[in-house]
């Protein structure tokens with residue numbers, strides 16, 4: 001079904017709970033209908049923004065370009081050879097519903113990504129990651145709809161340039177495709193990835209099983225991150241900067257305790273932005289209803305009625321204070337509109 005709405009509030013459609021209006025909002029719930037929409041009404045979708053759950057977006061103004069929400073969410077086994085399988089999942093499927101489904105079927109692979117808000121389509125755009133894993137490690141292919149030609153195409157993992165919270169959909173293919181469905185490589189044989197932090201120890205306390213890995217991760221996440229239903233946020237607002245060894249040395253000369261991790265195998269390091277924000281004195285900082293979360297400095301929160309502009313201004317302030325102290329730019333992970 002395709003439904004058209006005019007001048008609706010996006011407050012309930014974004015996890016920051018920002019109250020802006022969409023001039024046109026188009027809701028599409030099936031694969032066939034999105035193909036029809038793009039082919040039959042190219043004018044109606046010109047310059048459209050495709051949204052999932054808007055859990056990584058900050059709206060700073062009313063949206064004049066059309067917003068398309070595509071909710072096709074079927075999950076099925078596309079291929080199974082012995083213990084290896086490929087799941088094909090509609091892009092509108094809620095990410096954590098997929099992880100829960102996999103765990104209930106004893107399909108191994110996605111459990112470290114338990115509890116991440118948003119949709120399966122966006123997981124490929126963002127290359128979502130947590131607890132030592134990323135969606136791109138499991139995505140084998142993405143079915144897309146070319147907005148300009150109306151053609152359905154399949155893109156394979158090697159075409160997607162997955163990087164840290166990054167993919168080709170943020171660059172060369174930005175605004176070019178609607179993601180229709182995503183294919184995931186999974187294993188029906190037990191295979192765990194517990195090397196991150198003290199995850200292994202935490203899981204072993206309750207006993208090693210797929211369900212326990214998921215539950216342990218959900219428990220850790222719930223203790224650290226605000227629930228967007230209670231406190232508006234988009235999770236981590238900033239990316240962790242990736243720096244060279246020389247840059248790391250410069251930073252450690254300013255503060256020898258800076259939290260950092262080796263990143264990749266090319267002598268690069270990931271710096272914890274949350275630490276920098278905390279040490280810059282901004283954890284718990286609040287201006288009106290816009291604030292830096294009191295437990296997790298990487299998260300900007302809406303205590304109630306902050307506008308998108310106020311939240312954006314706060315993020316700029318955080319960037320400036322961190323730069324003044326450490327001479328390093330922390331870039332937003334959140335997409336700003």
Ligand SMILES: Cc1cc2nc3c(=O)[nH]c(=O)nc-3n(C[C@H](O)[C@H](O)[C@H](O)COP(=O)(O)OP(=O)(O)OC[C@H]3O[C@@H](n4cnc5c(N)ncnc54)[C@H](O)[C@@H]3O)c2cc1C
Pocket residue numbers: 015049050051052053054055056057070091092116117118119120121122123125126127128129130165177178179180225226227228233234235236335
């Ligand atoms: C409390 C909280 C915790 C979080 N924790 C994590 C975490 O641990 N790890 C992590 O990586 N992220 C995390 N995030 C960020 C967020 O969950 C992810 O970025 C998620 O993938 C966003 O999904 P979404 O459906 O809300 O996408 P949206 O925010 O709606 O969109 C994100 C991007 O994807 C594009 N897009 C969405 N669907 C489609 C489609 N079908 N076709 C083409 N383009 C599309 C949009 O245009 C946009 O560019 C967190 C967010 C919150 C609120």
